[in-house]
Amino acid sequence: MVITDFFAERGVDMKKRIRVVLSGLLLAVAGCAGAATQQSAPSGAEQVYGGTLNQCRTELALLKPLNPALYQQQEKALDGDLASATQYLLMRSRLNAGMQETLDRLHQANLMRTCQQVHNVLFNQLLDKSTVAVSPGGKRQ
Numbered sequence: 001m002v003i004t005d006f007f008a009e010r011g012v013d014m015k016k017r018i019r020v021v022l023s024g025l026l027l028a029v030a031g032c033a034g035a036a037t038q039q040s041a042p043s044g045a046e047q048v049y050g051g052t053l054n055q056c057r058t059e060l061a062l063l064k065p066l067n068p069a070l071y072q073q074q075e076k077a078l079d080g081d082l083a084s085a086t087q088y089l090l091m092r093s094r095l096n097a098g099m100q101e102t103l104d105r106l107h108q109a110n111l112m113r114t115c116q117q118v119h120n121v122l123f124n125q126l127l128d129k130s131t132v133a134v135s136p137g138g139k140r141q
Contacts, residue, residue, distance in 0.1 A: 056115035059122045066125045074118045081110045 060078065064071040085107040092100055 052112065052115055056118050059115075060118050063118065063122045063125060066122070066129065070121055070125065074114075074121055077114050078111075078118065081107070081114050085111065 056078065060071065060074055063074060088103055088107055092103070095103070
């Protein structure tokens with residue numbers, strides 16, 4: 001069973017999927033921290049990754065009316081990263097510490113890269129719309 005099917009069959013919406021994956025990744029990061037920093041690590045990581053992922057979803061939603069095809073492409077990429085991270089989290093506890101550390105960082109990097117791509121696509125779409133509306137001299141066409 002594909003992990004996205006697992007969530008879809010249970011009627012779990014994308015926001016809840018993101019929360020599940022993000023919570024798992026945050027727990028994974030917190031688990032890698034030392035005992036002295038364990039208390040503060042989740043809140044700091046949550047602010048960074050939670051805020052970034054929320055911004056990513058917001059920017060993805062803003063892309064939809066500008067270019068539905070690009071929206072679908074970016075949504076598919078983000079959903080793929082989240083499904084992969086979720087599948088990893090389901091087996092994470094059975095992996096050794098070295099694999100956990102490596103794969104935690106890999107999945108975090110994948111999510112961050114995809115969110116940066118969403119940001120870039122939205123930014124380029126907005127720039128394209130602006131350059132069509134304004135001539136090089138600054139006057140509307």
